[in-house]
Amino acid sequence: MPSASERTMAAAATPGATPAARVSAPRPVGRIVQVALVLVLAAGVLSFPALAPNPYILSAGIVVLNYAVLSTSWNFVGGFTGYISLGHGALAGLGAYGTALLVTRAGLPSFVALVVAALLVAALAVPIGFAALRVRGASFVIVSIALVLILLLVFQSWSSLTGGSRGLVVPRPFPGLLRPEHHRVFYFLFAALLGLALLAWWLIDRSRFGLGLKAIREDEDKAEALGTPTFAYKLVVFVVSAGFTGLAGGLYALWFGDLDPVFQFSILTGSYMVLMALLGGVRNLFGPLVGALVVGIALEYFKVEFGDTQLHLVATGVLLALVVLFMPDGVLPAVGGLLNRLFRPAQSSIREVTAGELRDQRAAEAQEREPVDAGTTAGSGEVRP
């Protein structure tokens, strides 16, 4: 029950202010703490190759970074607009095959092929987005799955071009390098790409374009009614997302050197991107990265320990269920909220209730008081003989 002084304070606030005035949005952890965390994270990522005990661990690090880039790229669409695409694996696959084919068939230098392939994926995302972004919610998810399945069939059947299910070998960009050196170079290339994707996401996040996209996530029709050209916004961010996804796929092709349609055009890839972003928190710049660290490391562990079983898939499913049940906004907001409660007890004592809840609470208090008052009167009556 609120103390009398609390009530007086509420009443003394701006005239006309309702109780909700005291309910402020969750405060972010201090800016300095944020910058420090980012620096620690960057130092951790960059020092990993020096600390990795063997090439296998380093290659596992590359896989995790690849997941982080993919998931961050996915989050341009998923995080800003709330459109859940399970089809981003197909865009990565297109980037991978595009890069490989431009190297093997057109004879382009590896990294030129990578950039050209990513631009092609972005260009292809225009018609794909034009069709897919017309539908919302579950329909969009299904359309995005259809994209993966169609491309899987195409790349499996068109074996004269893609090698079909026999796979496609991608020539190494640095033939002179030994395997550990090859891993080290690609580790830093993936780290650079991750940095670029994070920078782009951060720029959009703080921009008016980003605010428009978030308005679409909240209420698309309302955003449109406020003057935001919602379809154009969605399409542009989908193309940006596809470009980064294509880059990640192409870089993977150059690193791994062998492509198979079953793995390139797999719903699992898209599902991992979604899971990682949701786990870390789609509203946070580093959400997908944190999710990739957790899920990526867990996947590698399960593959090493229980390689022949499908246990890693079961574990992934359980993880997703746990996140959705207990941390619907992801790990980062949950941790942020915890830190705020630990370090700002005074402020966190401001109850985060809606005005409606507060109103009900007040009504309940008023009801409580009345019977008590009645009781006292009756009681005083009983004293008399």
Next chain:
Amino acid sequence: MTEVRSLATESLTKAFGGVVALDGATVEFRHGQVNALIGPNGSGKTTFFNCVTGMIRPDSGQTTYRGRDITRKAPHAIVRAGVGRTFQLCRVFPRMTALDNVLAAVRPAGLTGLLRGARARDEVDRARGWLTRLGIEHLADVEARNMSWGQQKLLELAGVLMGDPETVLLDEPAGGVNPALLDRIGTLVRELNAEGRTFVIVEHNMDLVMSVSDHIVVFDRGRPIAEGPPSLIRSDERVLGAYLGV
């Protein structure tokens, strides 16, 4: 006052399955005035709003704004032409702060405008100005979902006004608000009108309609059955018939 055409429709028709919501509605609102659109439930007022703002496509007919055809335009293009609206069941962005809700109505121009920070000082000042004007500036950092119904209605209006529309369409501004707030909304409409903004208000609260409007259009079964100043409408037999069934 000079008669300038504001929002006008010509034989606007819309049917949902077998239900005819708009039945050849030809309406003309007056520029620079407070117009009201009244009528019994189901008479097509909200469908009319949705058609003229581009939220739904009419089956036939034409909408013009100040002489320009806006019939097939997308909602955002109609906002750019100068017509803003609120929703009957007020709509705000629940997980955004009040300030961001208002800032979301800023329409950036060009690529540099799009990539500019969303919290540019001049826009934030303007947004806070509207929050202040509507008496909810103390809620600037509160997420909209934590605000009361009345506060959300004011917030929605602040967002629409941030877009600086020449003409404002209000869908039941008095719905579910307390009498004090009702007075405030009425006063605000008159003030904003005096500053040159045109209003079209769909409303069931006759006290509000009669006190703020210059011009009233009465709808029944998807088309206008009467129009005129409040004094005339109050005594119109067809209006009484439509509302009271006599």
